[in-house]
Amino acid sequence: MTYPKLCALAIVAGAAAMPAAAQAQAASPLVATSSVQLDKQRIVDGKIVHELIDIDKTREKVPGAHLVYTLTYRNAGAQPITHVVVTDPLPAAEMLSDDGFGDFLVSVDGGKTFAALSQLTVDDGKGGRRAAQAGDVTTLSWTIPVIAPGQSVTLSFHSVIR
Amino acid sequence: MHLAAGILAGAVVCGVPWRCWAAGTPAGTVIQNTASASYTMGGVTSLVTSKTALVTVDELINVSVAALDANPTPTINGVATLGFAVANNGNGSEAFTLSANPALAGNPFVGTVQTVAIDRNNDGMYQPGTDTPIASGGGSVVIPPDGIFHILVIVAAPSGATDGQTSQLQLSAAWATGTGSPGTLFKSKGNSGVDAVIGASGGQGAARAALMVNDANVALTKSATILDPKGGTTAVSGAIVTYTIVGQVSGTGTATGLTISDTFPANTTYIPGSVTLNGVALTDAADSDPGAATTNGISVALGNVKGGGPSQTVTFKVKLN
Numbered sequence: 001m002t003y004p005k006l007c008a009l010a011i012v013a014g015a016a017a018m019p020a021a022a023q024a025q026a027a028s029p030l031v032a033t034s035s036v037q038l039d040k041q042r043i044v045d046g047k048i049v050h051e052l053i054d055i056d057k058t059r060e061k062v063p064g065a066h067l068v069y070t071l072t073y074r075n076a077g078a079q080p081i082t083h084v085v086v087t088d089p090l091p092a093a094e095m096l097s098d099d100g101f102g103d104f105l106v107s108v109d110g111g112k113t114f115a116a117l118s119q120l121t122v123d124d125g126k127g128g129r130r131a132a133q134a135g136d137v138t139t140l141s142w143t144i145p146v147i148a149p150g151q152s153v154t155l156s157f158h159s160v161i162r
Numbered sequence: 163m164h165l166a167a168g169i170l171a172g173a174v175v176c177g178v179p180w181r182c183w184a185a186g187t188p189a190g191t192v193i194q195n196t197a198s199a200s201y202t203m204g205g206v207t208s209l210v211t212s213k214t215a216l217v218t219v220d221e222l223i224n225v226s227v228a229a230l231d232a233n234p235t236p237t238i239n240g241v242a243t244l245g246f247a248v249a250n251n252g253n254g255s256e257a258f259t260l261s262a263n264p265a266l267a268g269n270p271f272v273g274t275v276q277t278v279a280i281d282r283n284n285d286g287m288y289q290p291g292t293d294t295p296i297a298s299g300g301g302s303v304v305i306p307p308d309g310i311f312h313i314l315v316i317v318a319a320p321s322g323a324t325d326g327q328t329s330q331l332q333l334s335a336a337w338a339t340g341t342g343s344p345g346t347l348f349k350s351k352g353n354s355g356v357d358a359v360i361g362a363s364g365g366q367g368a369a370r371a372a373l374m375v376n377d378a379n380v381a382l383t384k385s386a387t388i389l390d391p392k393g394g395t396t397a398v399s400g401a402i403v404t405y406t407i408v409g410q411v412s413g414t415g416t417a418t419g420l421t422i423s424d425t426f427p428a429n430t431t432y433i434p435g436s437v438t439l440n441g442v443a444l445t446d447a448a449d450s451d452p453g454a455a456t457t458n459g460i461s462v463a464l465g466n467v468k469g470g471g472p473s474q475t476v477t478f479k480v481k482l483n
Contacts (some may be wrong), residue, residue, distance in 0.1 A: 001303060003455075021421045028208065029203060030199065030201050030208075030210050031210075032197070032199060032210045032211065032212040032213075033212065033213070034195075034197060034212040034213060034215050035215070036195070036215045036217060053214075055217055059220050059347055059349065059357035059359065060220065060345075060359055061217055061218065061219055061220045062186070062219065062220045062221065062222040062253070062359050062361075063186020063187050063219070063222055063253050064222075067217065069195060069215065071195075071197050073199060077203065079203055079204055080203070081201045081202070081203045082201070082202045083200075083202045084199055084200070084201040084205070085196065085199065085200045085201070086197055086198070086199040087199070087200075088195065088196075088197040088198075089195075089196075090195075091193045091194060091195055093187040093191055093193045093219065093245070094193060094195070104208055138165070139419050147201075153431065154396060160451065161217075162186060162187050
């Protein structure tokens with residue numbers, strides 16, 4: 001890692017500020033951005049109507065509220081980026097929403113193994129195994145084979161505040 | 163890989179968090195979510211981490227009240243202790259105002275609320291010093307999230323109430339800060355200054371329990387028969403007097419700890435071992451059987467006797483000096 005070297009440089013340089021170029025790491029050609037919104041669900045004329053609200057503009061982030069996370073990856077470089085593996089551990093206070101399944105694999109063991117939810121089992125607490133449910137998911141994973149220069153890929157999932 | 167995710171505040175040490183948080187993630191918890199991506203470019207594998215998304219959990223206000231006994235509670239000496247469970251079903255610690263109302267439509271009598279208290283040891287009985295009394299009109303109780311407090315309401319039946327009459331009492335709990343339709347916002351009124359939102363309960367709850375007048379009346383009837391030494395019924399020296407005491411409990415109530423006792427008349431001598439209960443001989447010693455005799459008199463402990471049951475007959479004998 002470069003961290004100890006940077007430390008040594010700082011000591012050599014004394015209190016003088018490091019040159020900006022030495023501080024900034026090389027910018028990643030893969031630019032990651034993320035956002036989270038509240039999915040306010042209401043029933044209108046017997047149908048569920050979804051309203052996505054910016055998380056900073058709502059005060060309804062209470063247990064049971066649905067959240068929509070959006071992750072965007074843009075290739076800002078000049079070469080293709082390959083084998084992009086995105087990993088997102090779910091916070092303990094959230095569970096994957098039943099309606100939140102998409103083009104991702106899930107883990108129920110803290111990210112050690114990933115598969116489709118239907119392929120996974122968990123300890124049933126009685127000495128046996130049971131089929132894993134959305135609430136058992138600990139980690140999500142997406143694999144993107146290639147992102148061409150200038151191209152963006154958007155991923156999303158839905159969760160519920162426990 | 164740096165896979166930072168978790169909660170900053172209100173962490174619960176538990177292998178299965180969602181089972182620990184029946185009422186939900188504690189208000190004020192900051193949920194952090196960080197995604198990371200590994201990628202390959204030009205044969206080099208690198209890692210990029212998204213900016214951590216932060217979600218501060220707001221507070222949901224929910225409370226429920228339930229009666230602990232579906233059946234009417236009988237009065238004892240004209241007073242009944244009614245038990246309720248008040249549950250904070252929200253995700254923050256909150257004060258709830260309690261009020262007990264004995265004047266409900268359809269009640270044949272209106273009881274008088276004497277005490278409202280938190281039953282700290284959940285034994286269904288009010289013990290001063292252990293249980294915490296609260297003002298019945300507008301007293302409040304602070305309940306932690308997911309907490310259930312047992313509340314005792316001690317209510318007295320009026321003297322005019324008759325045996326077997328049943329009246330209801332309603333205990334209401336309301337969020338001390340306010341109530342409203344589900345979704346009503348109370349800005350910055352939650353724990354740690356987060357916003358509070360009224361939940362499905364409307365921020366209030368109520369339940370009813372009933373008390374039944376338990377009127378136990380005990381009637382004792384005493385009689386005596388004399389057997390003189392000649393086989394007659396003359397009260398002469400040496401004649402044996404058999405006293406008979408019949409106890410009868412009436413009403414729908416139970417006479418608790420009922421003991422029939424009598425003192426020996428002057429100028430008589432108790433005949434040892436002569437006490438009987440319903441025809442069965444009892445020993446004079448204060449032992450496992452209900453009878454006992456002293457130099458002054460006899461006693462027979464009947465325990466709890468339900469009203470309307472068979473009468474209890476006690477006899478004993480003395481000799482005239």
